Amino acid sequence: MGRRVDVAVIGGSAAGLAGALQLARQRRSVIVVDDDSPRNAPAEHMHGYLGREGTPPAELRAIGRDEVRSYGGEVLTGRVLDVRREDDRLRVALTGGSSLLARRVLVATGITDELPDIPGLRERWGREVIHCPFCHGWEVRDRRVVQIATTPMGLHPTPLVRHLTDRLTVVVHDATGIDPDALRTLEASGVPVVDAAVRRIADTATDTATDTALGIELEDGTRLVADAILVGSRFHARVGMLAGVGLSATPHPSGLGETLTVDATGATAVPGVFAAGNVVDPSMQVLPSAANGSMVGAHIAFSLAHEDLAAGARPSAGEEDWDARYAEERMWSGNPNGTLIAEVSDLTPGRALDVGTGEGADALWLAEQGWTVTASDVSSRALRRLDEEAARRGVEVRTLHADANSIRPYGGERFDLVSLQYGSFPRTPEGRGLQSLLDAVAPGGTLLVVAHDLAWAQEEVDPAETTRMFDPEAFVGVARFIAALDADGGWRVDVHETRPRPAGAVSDHHVDDVVLRAVRVG
Numbered sequence: 001m002g003r004r005v006d007v008a009v010i011g012g013s014a015a016g017l018a019g020a021l022q023l024a025r026q027r028r029s030v031i032v033v034d035d036d037s038p039r040n041a042p043a044e045h046m047h048g049y050l051g052r053e054g055t056p057p058a059e060l061r062a063i064g065r066d067e068v069r070s071y072g073g074e075v076l077t078g079r080v081l082d083v084r085r086e087d088d089r090l091r092v093a094l095t096g097g098s099s100l101l102a103r104r105v106l107v108a109t110g111i112t113d114e115l116p117d118i119p120g121l122r123e124r125w126g127r128e129v130i131h132c133p134f135c136h137g138w139e140v141r142d143r144r145v146v147q148i149a150t151t152p153m154g155l156h157p158t159p160l161v162r163h164l165t166d167r168l169t170v171v172v173h174d175a176t177g178i179d180p181d182a183l184r185t186l187e188a189s190g191v192p193v194v195d196a197a198v199r200r201i202a203d204t205a206t207d208t209a210t211d212t213a214l215g216i217e218l219e220d221g222t223r224l225v226a227d228a229i230l231v232g233s234r235f236h237a238r239v240g241m242l243a244g245v246g247l248s249a250t251p252h253p254s255g256l257g258e259t260l261t262v263d264a265t266g267a268t269a270v271p272g273v274f275a276a277g278n279v280v281d282p283s284m285q286v287l288p289s290a291a292n293g294s295m296v297g298a299h300i301a302f303s304l305a306h307e308d309l310a311a312g313a314r315p316s317a318g319e320e321d322w323d324a325r326y327a328e329e330r331m332w333s334g335n336p337n338g339t340l341i342a343e344v345s346d347l348t349p350g351r352a353l354d355v356g357t358g359e360g361a362d363a364l365w366l367a368e369q370g371w372t373v374t375a376s377d378v379s380s381r382a383l384r385r386l387d388e389e390a391a392r393r394g395v396e397v398r399t400l401h402a403d404a405n406s407i408r409p410y411g412g413e414r415f416d417l418v419s420l421q422y423g424s425f426p427r428t429p430e431g432r433g434l435q436s437l438l439d440a441v442a443p444g445g446t447l448l449v450v451a452h453d454l455a456w457a458q459e460e461v462d463p464a465e466t467t468r469m470f471d472p473e474a475f476v477g478v479a480r481f482i483a484a485l486d487a488d489g490g491w492r493v494d495v496h497e498t499r500p501r502p503a504g505a506v507s508d509h510h511v512d513d514v515v516l517r518a519v520r521v522g
């Protein structure tokens, strides 16, 4: 399966989500793919983020995901394996065999931190073992801190930490390239400097014997006690998936790792591929990473808008994606949906609107039952197929090329039946599309919404194995219809239940339907 999208964002953390939010608000279709391994995953709280100080990192990401989804942007759990040019698009290959065909790619994959090879460091990383005075320095103020210097850049944060605590000791584990003058300056300022390799880190009882702290065991057997250990990491940009477009990371000026090189707009050397966040600059904390993602998202929006302007086009990514899906042979069975038949058979035929009609099996069946049918869809290709079938059967159905989220998609007309069968349209914050459907129901008319039961979407997937190709949270589902009917107050809900699909399960995931049938009484 290949879904067409304006922008594929690889990495759904600070940089990726901020970029996606900008793009979704520019009416660009955006799909974020994230394998849930952000750099700060071990940290319980995130510090230095104005407006969200101390928030758990996972909470910030959850808020960001919901903001992206509120504009119809999708956030998929999965992993990007490969990016390759394919005609005028970039094919983004995902675990599980599916792919995205994107006009632009935003790489926001961050970095991995490689810690010094000292036993006991890795398991304490992000808690007692820290690297960034701006992230954790306040939390260790006045505490016993041992810094283990392993690289020439190792002493870079030391003056900051010295200012936060007067109980700092520097252990020079590897003196290669470390400036002896800098060490002398530190000692002269009152910071003990120990020139010794570290053998391992272990828990140790403190002098009060009631508390445990960290024991830093040196090669000569001496043990230093600390509440926190400061180390520097080497970093590696997560860009393996870009080899197919000829992109790789280049050495960072610090000598501590590699990053992706970009220009001031976030563009890489490969047209259409942009990058933001730690993958281009490992020194960025969460707030600057989000700001950078936001800025690069805006530049991507400009680049798409200029391209469309030059082509004199105003393409709808939603229509392109659906048209591509309808490009092949007939997509659906051609049979009307069983739940539609069950719910509509007792209604007196009148005017019906079938939203998201696709190839129109439901619309044709309604027309054959005596309804005067308007069948709407975002895909003109699907509607052509419906017109052909209607002509073949000698049935009259009016087709309407409309996006549910546009203004007055149904021209202010009202219908005795508005039916949405397994249809989906993206969320907007004010619920424009949803309101248009409700507005289209005449007084005394029926709204019928049938959707797949999405209980499966709550199940966790292993991103290394598979990518879930649809994000229900980015679309208007039955729960949002119910909330809107409640808020409106002028409706009687006759049916709201989950029941087996009359046609049987389509797959393990599509066993049950959620059915909402309501009548406008107000």
Ligand SMILES: Cc1cc2nc3c(=O)[nH]c(=O)nc-3n(C[C@H](O)[C@H](O)[C@H](O)COP(=O)(O)OP(=O)(O)OC[C@H]3O[C@@H](n4cnc5c(N)ncnc54)[C@H](O)[C@@H]3O)c2cc1C
Pocket (backbone or CB within 6 Å): 010, 011, 012, 013, 014, 015, 016, 033, 034, 035, 036, 037, 038, 039, 040, 041, 042, 043, 045, 046, 047, 048, 049, 078, 079, 080, 081, 108, 109, 110, 111, 113, 125, 126, 127, 132, 134, 135, 136, 238, 241, 276, 277, 278, 279, 284, 285, 286, 287, 289
């Ligand atoms: C232990 C620790 C604690 C920190 N504490 C703080 C703090 O308190 N305050 C602060 O401001 N900063 C802190 N930072 C820095 C912070 O982690 C970074 O600034 C921030 O994570 C950078 O955001 P990003 O979006 O660029 O990358 P990341 O947050 O690392 O996100 C990259 C995303 O890309 C995804 N990804 C990668 N490859 C793929 C792929 N192939 N397919 C799909 N998805 C992929 C990952 O799952 C991840 O979600 C800390 C860092 C560490 C290591």
